[in-house]
């Protein structure tokens with residue numbers, strides 16, 4: 001008899017994992033509408049879980065007890081029904097605070113955002129900036145400084161007016177300050193707090209945030225100035241294809257002909273305008289929290305034309321809670337800023353130590369004629385032609 005019981009216990013014990021395994025694949029109906037093991041495992045593995053069964057399980061007012069009965073005021077909802085409604089933002093909440101986000105008491109997407117911000121964003125961001133600096137150092141070692149090849153003439157040509165240089169340096173100085181203060185905000189918790197402690201970082205972070213918020217206006221104004229002055233010279237044309245095909249002449253002998261801006265510079269210009277513009281827009285939505293809901297609206301438009309499907313994605317989340325709007329704005333702002341910073345590293349390199357004679361264009365505004373002939377031959381030809389025609393007219 002004893003042996004029989006021992007065998008029974010063993011058999012049951014062994015079968016439990018098998019039952020649990022089957023439970024993993026069991027349809028939700030078999031769990032009486034509750035979560036399955038599969039749901040839990042998927043959630044733990046950060047995979048997508050179809051939570052519609054919970055989302056819609058927020059009580060049935062038709063089944064409500066009359067208001068005179070015990071618990072009747074709940075309108076047919078149990079405690080868990082109410083919490084589910086709060087979590088999925090379907091509860092009818094009224095608050096005294098009138099802010100747009102005050103009604104959302106539980107915000108389901110916060111952990112995803114926090115984990116991404118603390119992990120991949122920092123790791124890939126650091127790799128992008130560090131990798132770019134490394135590549136530029138390598139490029140300098142291999143290629144060296146791009147020198148003026150021909151005999152210098154001693155004559156100069158005016159390349160940028162005072163206003164153009166003012167716009168450029170306003171853009172450059174504000175961008176550098178924004179970049180530095182932005183990186184302090186992004187990496188502070190992981191890098192600076194362990195190094196300098198909470199007290200010191202709290203002071204630094206407060207100052208950094210104030211500077212970042214206020215300098216942003218200078219960047220936006222400068223963006224408009226350079227756009228107005230340079231957009232005409234940055235429209236793509238046929239010379240760009242030739243310039244790109246020859247790799248800008250970086251490794252070859254001569255430089256392909258170029259107008260005022262070559263194709264490489266046009267790419268920099270449009271990166272600054274498009275990325276800088278989008279960084280500014282998302283920055284404004286961070287500066288005035290919950291006022292501009294641009295991400296939900298954009299996601300809805302992208303879903304309507306089926307854009308996520310083109311790259312094998314599910315439709316994008318919509319509608320978004322006000323907090324989710326801010327999370328997307330923060331991530332977008334940070335990712336684009338990191339990309340633009342990497343591009344600007346390359347720009348600063350080529351505009352300073354990377355190329356002889358380039359800095360003068362933005363320094364004094366005047367460049368050596370031979371430099372201009374080598375790098376922007378069509379621009380020099382145009383200048384000469386208009387001088388001649390003006391001379392004829394005079």
Ligand code: HEM
Nearest residue numbers: 171172175176265268269272344348351352358359361362
């Ligand atoms: C302090 C570092 C910087 C230096 C030394 C520098 C240098 C230069 C120089 C020499 C030029 C003229 C090139 C030519 O004559 O063809 C130029 C143009 C330009 N810079 Fe900068 N720059 C700096 C920072 C920035 C920043 C931070 C931005 C934008 C956020 C920027 C955006 C531009 C743009 C859009 C142009 C016109 C297109 C081009 O030449 O690539 N610059 N810069």
